[in-house]
Amino acid sequence: MSRESIKEAAVKLFNRHGYEGTKMVQIAEEAGIRKQSLAYHFSSKKDLLKELYREIVEEEIEFVRGYFGEDKAASWEGHLYGFLVEHKNRFLTSPNVHLMFVLSFTTPVEVHDFVIAEYRRYLTVLKEELTALFTGAKVGTFPPEECMVTFMTMLDGLDVQLVYETRQAYEQTLAIVWKVFLAGIGHSVNGQ
The missing domain is CATH 1.10.357.10 (Tetracycline Repressor, domain 2)
Structure with missing residues (x-):
């Protein structure tokens, strides 16, 4: 799973549920990976949003x-x-x-x-x-x-x-x- 795919999943969920309404586990699920794999790429939702x-x-x-x-x-x-x-x-x-x-x-x-x-x-x-x-x-x-x-x-x-x-x-x-x-x-x- 690439960082770009994770970011695409995050954009989709942030647009749907808002930043506060989106959990890292949801982003991982949307991207088709485990939360631990997501943490390898982004240590927090805040870090993910900032890069994105x-x-x-x-x-x-x-x-x-x-x-x-x-x-x-x-x-x-x-x-x-x-x-x-x-x-x-x-x-x-x-x-x-x-x-x-x-x-x-x-x-x-x-x-x-x-x-x-x-x-x-x-x-x-x-x-x-x-x-x-x-x-x-x-x-x-x-x-x-x-x-x-x-x-x-x-x-x-x-x-x-x-x-x-x-x-x-x-x-x-x-x-x-x-x-x-x-x-x-x-x-x-x-x-x-």
């Missing part, structure tokens, strides 16, 4: 850098709107991404400082990429940093829809806040 969460955050950082680093023919509006759609799709289809965002909202006490520090690494990269996009696009009437903060606040509200509500709630909210976002930064609402 760090890898997931790194994957999402790579996604963000890749997404914003692509030379897309789309306008800056299309690029940002596409990110919001892809962000939703990744949450809904990737168990890893789902776990990352849920844990950022409902952080277990035992790993609170670690999860928050890792999630902030992700947020820092996302903010840098957004600021660069707004700087290059010379958007609206506000400085790029203020446009980035506004976008991040909108994204945070949309994430609440994904974590606590439904895909449909996300899409309905997106339709509203996207128009308000464009108008708010001094851009035509007739774009995407």
Whole structure:
């Protein structure tokens, strides 16, 4: 049994039962191994989550850098709107991404400082990429940093829809806040 298989089993169970609701014996059973074999790879659930969460955050950082680093023919509006759609799709289809965002909202006490520090690494990269996009696009009437903060606040509200509500709630909210976002930064609402 590989460490990757154990981590896949852990993600599945953490998503289903939460971190606190998942026991090491359950992870071992899901992975098809004995608890003693699991202990050979990971001495505790906390160690398992820390390795797993760090890898997931790194994957999402790579996604963000890749997404914003692509030379897309789309306008800056299309690029940002596409990110919001892809962000939703990744949450809904990737168990890893789902776990990352849920844990950022409902952080277990035992790993609170670690999860928050890792999630902030992700947020820092996302903010840098957004600021660069707004700087290059010379958007609206506000400085790029203020446009980035506004976008991040909108994204945070949309994430609440994904974590606590439904895909449909996300899409309905997106339709509203996207128009308000464009108008708010001094851009035509007739774009995407």
